Amino acid sequence: MPKLIDFKMILTNIPQLLQYLPITLAIVALSMVVGLFLALIIALVRLKKIPGLTQLFTVLVSFIRGTPLLVQLYLSYYGIPIALRYWNYYNHTDYNINNIPAFFFVFIAFAINEAAYNSENIRGALLSVDHGEIEAAESLGMTNFQILRRITIPEALVVALPTLGNQFISLIKGTSLAFVAGVVEMTAEGQIIAGRNFRYFEVYLSLAIIYWVLTVITEVIVRIIEKRINRFRATQNVITAGSKRPSAAQTVAGVQSQPAVSEFRSDQKPV
Amino acid sequence: MISVENLSKTFSNHTIFKNLNLKIATGDILAIIGPSGSGKSTLLRCLNLLEFPETGKVVIGDQHYEAGHISRQEIVKIRQESTMVFQQFNLFRQKTAWQNVAESLVVVKHVNKQQAKQRALAELAKVGLSEYANFYPGQLSGGQKQRVAIARSLATDSKILLLDEPTSALDSELVGEVLATLRQVVADHPDYTVVLVSHELEFVKQVATKVVFFEDGQILETGTAEEVLEHPQHERTQQFLSRFTQQQLAHS
Structure with a gap:
């Protein structure tokens, strides 16, 4: 009986496929960074209800969320050259479409896709920030940008992080579609290998293992970050559980403050 | 010093106050008392532009503004002129x-x-x-x-301290420590101008150099703490204080 599954090949494929991991990671990192930046802008524009831009971004988000990523990749791949031709025609320039690497089309499609999905997440997280803290920052004389950077974004990040983590994982897996735009990343290399030896199952299983490990690593990293930025909540839990309490009550201006045991009110529930 | 001239503020067609005038000298501790919803906190928030009045002029410390003509940079400068303590701590x-x-x-x-x-x-x-x-x-x-x-x-x-009901959100047993702290702050900084919105009349009596009774967006009575709290002239002030004293007695 012929060998139905070549287990050894599953393992030997992995180093070959991993040679293209940097391409996958580059798509993920660039798309995520640019996508998050765009997402923040879209979220802020929609929150501030800036006329014109709000409507434009609402349609854009709806369009991106309502169409498959594969179609968006094709639109980027075929649309950008058309846009460049128009640019050349109206501005009398001579940019050559062949000088644009395939990676660029993929990056644009992924970044816009990320921006659309994350903007909703970020918008919700920004809305969840306690308005009292923003008012306190305003009353201290902080500018809007300082408030955004020092108060709003760090607070919103706590809320947004779990969803951002999931989105990041989707993006890693989504990069397997990049081959349609001509980028040779891990999946594309897998297809090339399988085209040579016809062991499609083994190659795709190797790919599945790599993507799975990448996802697990991402989950662990997200969990560590989550734990770190949530430390103000974690300590709250410890204290309300009664294992670590503030030290002795103190005298303030001649008045004895309440003993530590009564300093924890019912509104300080574990989060 | 703080000066408020013809200040008006509305919230979706509901007038909070109209053509309000008020002067607070440097070093004064002004307590604003009055029933809930009378616009006391809104007045305080108009001083540091957490709320934007529709009309009027405000001088606060070295800064001033005219409603409707304030740039973003001016807002930040005006806010830096005072500092605020909020009801919910924030x-x-x-x-x-x-x-x-x-x-x-x-x-x-x-x-x-x-x-x-x-x-x-x-x-x-x-x-x-x-x-x-x-x-x-x-x-x-x-x-x-x-x-x-x-x-x-x-x-x-900042030498202008705005205190917006600093003890209202506290359990009664925690009020004392905050009032003690505020008493100390006021004693340590005689040059500070303080605007205090509070229902702690005993505290107001102890620290305020001037008291205004505020109702329905209008200042009905102004005077020293003793004048307003011990010998109120306006009928509404008398009713408010009498009701307040009864509530305090019932509570205790």
């Missing part, structure tokens, strides 16, 4: 007590982080919270949170 929950106090020093005054921390620790010591410097707001009682908020305000070095 501490930054992701920052520890000392970070809350140091925040404006680092961000607004560009003090280096180490110096800001030293200053924050000193301010926390003044309100008796040295040992709590590394605690997050979620780990503090309401009274302690409010004392951190007071330390945060003092660290700004």
